[in-house]
Amino acid sequence: xxxxxxxxxxxxxxxxxxxxxxxxxxxxxxxxxxxxxxxxxxxxxxxxxxxxxxxxxxxxxxxxxxxxxxxxxxxxxxxxxxxxxxxxxxxxxxxxxxxxxxxxxxxxxxxxxxxxxxxxxxxxxxxxxxxxxxxxxxxxxxxxxxxxxxxxxxxxxxxxxxxxxxxxxxxxxxxxxxxxxxxxxxxxxxxxxxxxxxxxxxxxxxxxxxxxxxxxxxxxxxxxxxxxxxxxxxxxxxxxxxxxxxxxxxxxxxxxxxxxxxxxxxxxxxxxxxxxxxxxxxxxxxxxxxxxxxxxxxxxxxxxxxxxxxxxxxxxxxxxxxxxxxxxxxxxxxxxxxxxxxxxxxxxxxxxxxxxxxxxxxxxxxxxxxxxxxxxxxxxxxxxxxxxxxxxxxxxxxxx
Numbered sequence: 001x002x003x004x005x006x007x008x009x010x011x012x013x014x015x016x017x018x019x020x021x022x023x024x025x026x027x028x029x030x031x032x033x034x035x036x037x038x039x040x041x042x043x044x045x046x047x048x049x050x051x052x053x054x055x056x057x058x059x060x061x062x063x064x065x066x067x068x069x070x071x072x073x074x075x076x077x078x079x080x081x082x083x084x085x086x087x088x089x090x091x092x093x094x095x096x097x098x099x100x101x102x103x104x105x106x107x108x109x110x111x112x113x114x115x116x117x118x119x120x121x122x123x124x125x126x127x128x129x130x131x132x133x134x135x136x137x138x139x140x141x142x143x144x145x146x147x148x149x150x151x152x153x154x155x156x157x158x159x160x161x162x163x164x165x166x167x168x169x170x171x172x173x174x175x176x177x178x179x180x181x182x183x184x185x186x187x188x189x190x191x192x193x194x195x196x197x198x199x200x201x202x203x204x205x206x207x208x209x210x211x212x213x214x215x216x217x218x219x220x221x222x223x224x225x226x227x228x229x230x231x232x233x234x235x236x237x238x239x240x241x242x243x244x245x246x247x248x249x250x251x252x253x254x255x256x257x258x259x260x261x262x263x264x265x266x267x268x269x270x271x272x273x274x275x276x277x278x279x280x281x282x283x284x285x286x287x288x289x290x291x292x293x294x295x296x297x298x299x300x301x302x303x304x305x306x307x308x309x310x311x312x313x314x315x316x317x318x319x320x321x322x323x324x325x326x327x328x329x330x331x332x333x334x335x336x337x338x339x340x341x342x343x344x345x346x347x348x349x350x351x352x353x354x355x356x357x358x359x360x361x362x363x364x365x366x367x368x369x370x371x372x373x374x375x376x377x378x379x380x381x382x383x384x385x386x387x388x389x390x391x392x393x394x395x396x397x398x399x400x
Contacts, residue, residue: 002172002180003398005042005144010051012110016140016165017042017173018157020149020377021057021076030075033083034364035149038377040083042146042173043113047087050110054139056096056119056157057147064123067094077115088112095121097135105139125156133160140165146173148180151391152381158393170397175377180394182353182374183385191315191351192218197307197338199224199321200358203247203254208387209320210254219310220258220265223299223323223334227268230255239273239290266307270300272333277325298324299334311341320356320383326365335362343371355382 005015019039024031046053062071077091089112092104096116104114116136119125124132133156137143143165145151150158162170172180187194196217198206203226210220222230228241233251244251258265273294274281285300299307311317319342323334339362346352354363355376363369376382381391 001400003400005171005173006045008169008171010046010049013141014052015046015142016054017144018147019055019057020147022059035377038175047111052108053113056116058120059118062120071118073118090114119157128154128156128160130160132156133164137161137164143170144173146175148176149378151393152384162396193314194316195219195314197221197319199323201225203229203251212388217263220263221307222267224321237289239294241296268299268303270302271296272298272300298331304337308341314345315350317342317345317352319354322358322362326362339363339366339368343368
């Protein structure tokens with residue numbers, strides 16, 4: 001169990017907190033501020049106890065050659081001021097380690113916030129550079145990692161900064177602790193039956209999760225475009241559905257592995273197909289065999305019925321990846337039905353964990369995001385935990 005910021009004395013001290021403010025931007029506006037709002041408990045914990053809060057984050061994928069207006073955290077600073085009324089939020093400069101940033105940190109008062117500019121304006125951030133990390137480490141009396149979304153990365157702010165702050169408290173924030181609780185600790189002692197639902201586009205992205213969670217789950221339900229690679233490896237006709245041809249051999253071995261495993265694996269038995277992935281395209285529901293010229297874009301009603309029956313008996317559900325192209329009607333029906341079924345497990349007192357950016361976006365779009373035990377803020381990080389991996393960014397934190 002990692003030491004927590006809530007149990008750390010922060011009064012009058014500078015808390016250097018790594019957060020994940022990598023929010024989507026469109027036409028100069030934040031389109032989804034969930035990652036900012038999810039960080040508020042950790043932020044408030046420091047501010048209400050008289051700490052001086054220095055926030056650092058990345059945003060997007062800048063070149064790392066200096067300031068880029070499209071990657072600036074300025075809009076995040078403005079949203080923070082809206083979410084923290086009455087709190088002074090400083091946004092000092094176009095560089096996280098220049099003289100202006102250092103001066104703002106030095107002048108920060110208890111109960112105030114300094115948001116540093118995008119870390120990835122420096123190539124040194126992704127390289128894990130020690131000299132760059134030392135400049136950031138100088139800003140803090142306490143290091144706090146509350147950025148689960150980047151926990152799987154060895155960026156400077158995630159690993160080299162806490163290493164440079166050895167001897168000073170290095171703790172986890174409440175969001176990080178909650179993510180670990182649900183995605184790691186809880187799954188080790190999950191109440192059975194355990195159902196794992198995996199969707200999304202690529203089998204290659206989910207192999208590790210299939211292999212690792214296959215040792216823990218009672219049922220493994222497969223959907224999304226990745227199912228067509230598995231189905232083709234079984235000799236089924238999949239029309240012009242998305243298939244990873246190079247993964248067919250691996251997919252066949254995975255399917256064969258289910259035959260000798262206590263895990264019951266299920267793949268779709270019918271499909272909602274379209275000529276193209278577009279609204280208004282011709283649509284038909286077909287069984288096992290998808291005709292030439294058609295592509296599978298959602299699980300069909302019989303598959304929904306079978307999957308729902310399994311989910312209804314579950315006590316623990318972990319869901320990563322939508323069942324179809326939910327962004328385009330009518331190919332949202334399968335994912336929507338599974339979302340409702342999983343929410344029902346929560347209502348019956350079970351544990352439900354939704355992870356992956358697309359899945360989180362789907363349940364938010366359907367208006368049911370608050371009906372699960374936990375909706376993870378991490379995409380790649382959550383998937384790697386489901387693969388059983390450990391993170392160096394967590395190993396460098398203090399134990400409670």
